[in-house]
Amino acid sequence: MMSDIDKVLISKDELRKTVKKLGEQISRDYKGKDLLLVSVLKGSIVFMADLMRDIDIPCRIDFMAVSSYGSGLKSSGAVRIIKDLDNNIEGKDVLIVEDILDSGKTLSYICEMLYARNAASIRICTLLDKPERREVEINADYIGKVVPNEFVVGYGLDYDELYRNLPFVGVLKPEIYVK
Numbered sequence: 173m174m175s176d177i178d179k180v181l182i183s184k185d186e187l188r189k190t191v192k193k194l195g196e197q198i199s200r201d202y203k204g205k206d207l208l209l210v211s212v213l214k215g216s217i218v219f220m221a222d223l224m225r226d227i228d229i230p231c232r233i234d235f236m237a238v239s240s241y242g243s244g245l246k247s248s249g250a251v252r253i254i255k256d257l258d259n260n261i262e263g264k265d266v267l268i269v270e271d272i273l274d275s276g277k278t279l280s281y282i283c284e285m286l287y288a289r290n291a292a293s294i295r296i297c298t299l300l301d302k303p304e305r306r307e308v309e310i311n312a313d314y315i316g317k318v319v320p321n322e323f324v325v326g327y328g329l330d331y332d333e334l335y336r337n338l339p340f341v342g343v344l345k346p347e348i349y350v351k
């Protein structure tokens with residue numbers, strides 16, 4: 173697996189520090205609120221698992237899955253719900269936990285859908301932000317790291333469902349996805 177990686181962009185240590193900082197910030201901001209962390213499957217699971225342990229106030233978690241990318245590199249624009257939330261979010265302070273904010277299509281769809289369900293608040297926490305690629309006007313409230321316009325894998329992020337288990341965020345060798 174390592175032989176497919178061109179370079180490490182964010183090391184394991186750097187990820188640890190980044191997520192810890194986000195957890196501390198969220199714990200401060202949501203003190204006394206009814207926090208519900210919503211993880212968008214599957215890319216955000218590693219981030220979610222670490223982030224929730226860096227949050228030291230009461231919170232609930234839920235999951236949702238949407239299709240946007242398939243196995244390709246680029247968003248199709250069509251977003252479809254594959255798994256909806258288990259919980260009613262009315263009155264909850266929802267924090268959406270995402271792996272990466274790219275074109276913004278996926279998150280803007282999810283936000284619009286959740287807005288209609290009368291949450292007390294809806295905010296976005298993304299591990300990675302790729303602002304150069306934005307097609308829809310949307311910004312995250314919490315951002316781990318801004319990354320350049322390169323396709324990244326690891327720490328939950330995949331290419332063709334592979335590389336999610338890498339403990340760092342890295343860039344694939346171009347020959348992996350042009351073959």
Ligand code: IMP
Nearest residue numbers: 215247273274275276277278323324329
């Ligand atoms: P958006 O709708 O274009 O913002 O796409 C968001 C989703 O696309 C993310 O949740 C990822 O699953 C996927 N994605 C976008 N960029 C990358 C990348 O560089 N590596 C892996 N997955 C990505």
Ligand code: MG
Nearest residue numbers: 215241329330
């Ligand atoms: Mg993906």
